[in-house]
Amino acid sequence: MERVIKTGVGWRLGWNPNAEEFKGLVAGEGWAIELTEAELNDFCRLLGQLAAAMSQMASELMDEEKIAIxxxxxxxxxxxxxxxxxYSVQLILNAGRRCEGFWPARSAPGLVEAAKVLKVF
Known part of the structure; x- marks a missing residue:
């Protein structure tokens, strides 16, 4: 299986099934973090869940109402x-390297879509 790198405006996602420890990559403008397979799986799963929840809340919010989930x-x-x-996306790794990442609102749509299909072959 070959490695996959998806890129868009202000983001990159990567998957390398042949890497020893850090099989995943998340990156923004000027930064990148390698992730374990479990971290990448959690990132993609949680990002998809939050994006779906954000879409569902659209009808319940006032036009100018900001939310954070x-x-x-x-x-x-x-x-x-x-x-x-x-919406913007912020990531904090809780274990090991304790890294943080941030994507501005203009980067989020592409990041969310890529996370849905990164490991789908």
Missing amino acids: EAESDLLWLELEGYPEA
């Missing part, structure tokens, strides 16, 4: 903040 696993914490149609 978060989800956490043993490995990482994610937060989406902003409007249902334009």
Whole structure:
């Protein structure tokens, strides 16, 4: 199986099934973090869940109402903040390297879509 790198405006996601420890990659503008397979799986799963929740809240919010929603696993914490149609994404690794990452609202749509299909072959 070959490695996969997906890129978009202000983001990169990577998957290398042949890597020894860090099979995943998340990156923004000027930064990158290698992830274990479990961390990458949690990142993709939680990002998809939060993005779906953000979309579902669209009908319940006032037009100018900002929200922040978060989800956490043993490995990482994610937060989406902003409007249902334009939100930023923040990542904090809870274990090991204790890294942080951030994607602005213009990067989030592509990041969310890529996370859904990164490991689907």
